[in-house]
Amino acid sequence: MNDALTLQGFLGRLNIRQMLAPLLIILILSMMVLPLPPFVLDVFFTFNIAISVMVLLVAMYTMKPLDFSIFPTVLLVTTLLRLSLNVASTRIVLLQGHTGPDAAGKVIEAFGHFLVGGNYAVGIVVFIILTLINFIVITKGAGRIAEVTARFTLDAMPGKQMAIDADLNAGLIGEDEARKRRATVAQEADFYGSMDGASKFVRGDAVAGILILFINIIGGLIIGVIQHDMSAGDAARTYTLLTIGDGLVAQIPALIISTAAGLVVTRVATGQDIGQQLVAQLFGNPMILAITAAILGILGLVPGMPNFVFLMLGSMLGFLAWKMMRKSAVSEQAAEAAAAEQLPAAVPESVEASWADVAPVDVLGLEVGYRLIPLVDRGQDGELLKRIRGLRKKFAQEIGFLSAPVHIRDNLELRPNAYRLTLKGVAIGDGEAYPGMYLAINPGRVSGQLAGTPTQDPAFGLPAVWIEAGLREQAHVFGYTVVDASTVVATHLNHIILSHAAELLGRQETQALLDHIATELPKLVEDLVPKQLPLSTLQRVLQNLLEEGVNIRDMRTIIETLAEHAPRNQDPLVLTSLVRIALGRAIVQQLYPGSNEMQVMALEPGLERILGQALQGGGEDASGIEPGLADTLMRETATASQRQEDLGLPAVLLVPGNVRWLLSRFLRRVVPQLKVIANAEVPDSKTIKVTTIIGATK
Known part of the structure; x- marks a missing residue:
């Protein structure tokens, strides 16, 4: 009972689709060593032809090459299948070929007699031509295209990744879409690299087909004459026809598979399959069809030419061009009529101006x-x-x-x-x-x-x-x-x-932001605005933060800080400084993500005292700073900031809190990328390393 349940559970866990591929490979390999009866060979040869046709159709109906990403593996498997069939059929041909033309099955007999008319000389020529077409023209061209495409795809990967990162940073795509595009770029490189390698299998198969042909013919002559006492002519005719049939029944599917490979690597993805592209781009211009029809008509009138064929095809192309031109003319007339119906009515007489005219x-x-x-x-x-x-x-x-x-x-x-x-x-x-x-x-x-x-x-x-x-x-x-x-x-x-984020935060946006926060923190918002702080002051504080690149996502901390200090001070600048101290960890993390060390610029202590005095005497702007000092300060800060950026470091100036706002506004005009932070905004867990002292004696 338990054994039965265990077996049933094991069979239930088996996935037929997962088992199909290993079973197919094992079956293909077993054909090389196990003898097969003629009927089974017929089944496998027919299956090989069907698979090749299916692969060709899939290649034609895919919209882009990655839609058929399993194709390199399919090339390997089908090549292995053809070689296994060649080995299995060779065994039967050499063992049973003396018994008659159907010794290796009906499929080989049909290809050996019907397709080449039972003439083994014609069969050899046809087989060699098909093999050369496959080897020299299709497979070599497809392999070269795959090789070049793989090389350019690999070279273009960094640029494509940068473009994806640029779209992600600009907000044009989300993280999921960026991850999907990166995967597509990697898949393209893997696909064309695999196609480059898989084309070598097809070329090797073509070479093996030619060698197998001559080996079978020579082997058949020896076996027929020595072992079965056949005359040289009978042995040559019998074994050659069987070998030709065997070669053709394998080479034609190989030619179809190679054509599919060429279609996959040569097409350009446009959202259409090959049939739609062919009709739209080759037969989409009626003028080209009309000119071609005229040329065929002229050739059809030349004495000695196949007049009927040329005139028939020329008439068909001319009729098709006429139909397309007529359809285009009807469409243009319909569009003009539709546009005429949508023309605005006559403008009425002007009326008195109203507040509705004020946009x-x-x-x-x-x-x-x-x-x-x-x-x-x-x-x-x-x-x-x-x-x-x-x-x-x-x-x-x-x-x-x-x-x-x-x-x-x-x-x-x-x-x-x-x-x-x-x-x-x-x-x-x-x-x-x-x-x-x-x-x-x-x-x-x-x-x-x-x-x-x-x-x-x-x-x-x-x-x-x-x-x-x-x-x-x-x-x-x-x-x-x-x-x-x-x-x-x-x-x-x-x-x-x-x-311009600060300018986009108007009174209406500030109120909408408060309403949104109030859904989660109703009591906190209610106690702050308007009981302790006017909405205009809150807006000014938020704008001050945005002007210096500080986001306002952490509204809980901002509101709690303002609620704590608003009863004692209503100055927006003072409140902004207090909020920045509360947001110090987030500000520093934005500037130095993943690093405990802050490499910053700093002011010379004497310069700090001078600026502090200027702030006391000049208010919020830099009018109290002596012009020569202001020029030196701007020049040295710009030079130091550029040095920081050249080293791959953010341009950050660490100053005392009482001069931070003054320097931020003053230096922002000259060095837009400069960030000025106060000492109190730096978390205790951070290590400060001063790289440049501005104002130091040279």
């Missing part, structure tokens, strides 16, 4: 030229619309509040490919984008130059080149970061939003 200014705006309209057209599912939605979501997750939506409209005053970014009605950024082309950005370490239109990356000002789509892979190989037109605009917009 509010958009907080964030994107104006595009007419050639960029498809990128933002909802009807065409514009790619830029999806990216903007992703940008706002990523901004909310990283910064801590939801920015105003981006209002998009076309502007005929702009150049066709130009766009303009506006903040509260004022232009703060512009650029150009070319749909269908790619922007190759030079990160500073490229290995070659590209043909295209030189420009600059509109977001960060890096040198770049607008290139055609065909140069994309070459740009990846050279080390460029390659992005499409929608990514260019989206990255520029993302940079603008992050740079």
Whole structure:
């Protein structure tokens, strides 16, 4: 009873699909050593032909090469199957060939007699031609393409990974999508590398087919004449026909498999299968069909030519061209009629102005030229619309509040490919984008130059080149970061939003943020605003944090700190400094992720005292600093910051808390990337290492 249950459980755990591949390999290998009856050989030969046809059809109907990623393994298995069948059929041919033409089964007999008319000389010629076509033309070409593609795919991997990282950092894609794209890049390299190796199996199979042919013929002659007392002519005719049939029944599936391999490695993924691409690109232009029909018609009128065939094909192509031109004309008329129906009605007489004519200014705006309209057209599912939605979501997750939506409209005053970014009605950024082309950005370490239109990356000002789509892979190989037109605009917009986050946090956004926090911390929010602190002061504190690149995601800490100190002080600058101290761990972690040591710049003690006195005498700005000192301070800070960045370190200046705000505002104009932090903001667990002292005596 227990044994039966154990056996039943074992059988239940067996997966038929998992067992199928090992069983098939074992069966193929066993055919090399075990004798097979003619009927079983017929079954396996038929199965081999069916598999080759299935592989060819799958290769034709796949949308992109990775859809058939198992193909290199299929090439190996089918090659092994053909060689096993050759060994099994050779054994039967040499053992039973003297008994008649059907000694090795009906399939070999049919290929040996029907396809070559029972003439073994013709059979040898046909077999050699098929083998040469397979070996020299198809397999060699497909192998070369696979080799070159594998090399370029491997060379382009770093550039593709950088492009994925750029999209991820810009908020255009999520972490899951980035992980999926990285896996696809790795799979492409593995696939073409495997195809390069698998093509060698097919070439070896073709060589083995020729050698097996001559070995079987020579072996058959020896066995027929010596062992079975056949005449040399009868032995040559009998064994040669059987060998030719055996070779053809294996070589034709090999030719089909090689053709499938060539189709897989030569096609370009466009979202269509080969049949759709063929019809759309080869027979899609009626003018080409008409010209071809005219040429065939002229050749059909030449005396001595096969007039009927040329005139028949020319008439068919001409009729097809006429039908396509007529269909195109009808479509254009329908489009014009539809456009005419959508024309606006006559403009009525002007009426008095009203408050409805006063349009509010958009907080964030994107104006595009007419050639960029498809990128933002909802009807065409514009790619830029999806990216903007992703940008706002990523901004909310990283910064801590939801920015105003981006209002998009076309502007005929702009150049066709130009766009303009506006903040509260004022232009703060512009650029150009070319749909269908790619922007190759030079990160500073490229290995070659590209043909295209030189420009600059509109977001960060890096040198770049607008290139055609065909140069994309070459740009990846050279080390460029390659992005499409929608990514260019989206990255520029993302940079603008992050740079002006403080201006995007208006009174309405602050109230919405409080309402959102109140769902989880109702009592804390209620005690702070408006009982202890006006909404305007809270907004000013949050804007001060955003101006210096500090996110406001930790609203619990911000509100608790303000609730603690607001009864004693209502000054936004003082409250901001206290909040920064409470957020010190997060601020330092953002600057030095995963490191316990902080390599920072610092001020000379005498300079600290002078700046402290200037702050007392000049208020919140730098008007109390002597001009010569201010110029020296800016120059030395810029030099030290550049030195820090050259070493791969963040430009961070550590100062006393009483001068932090003054220096941050003063130096930010000269060194935008500089972060000024106070001593009190550094957690006790961090080790401070001063790399440069600004103001020290030279």
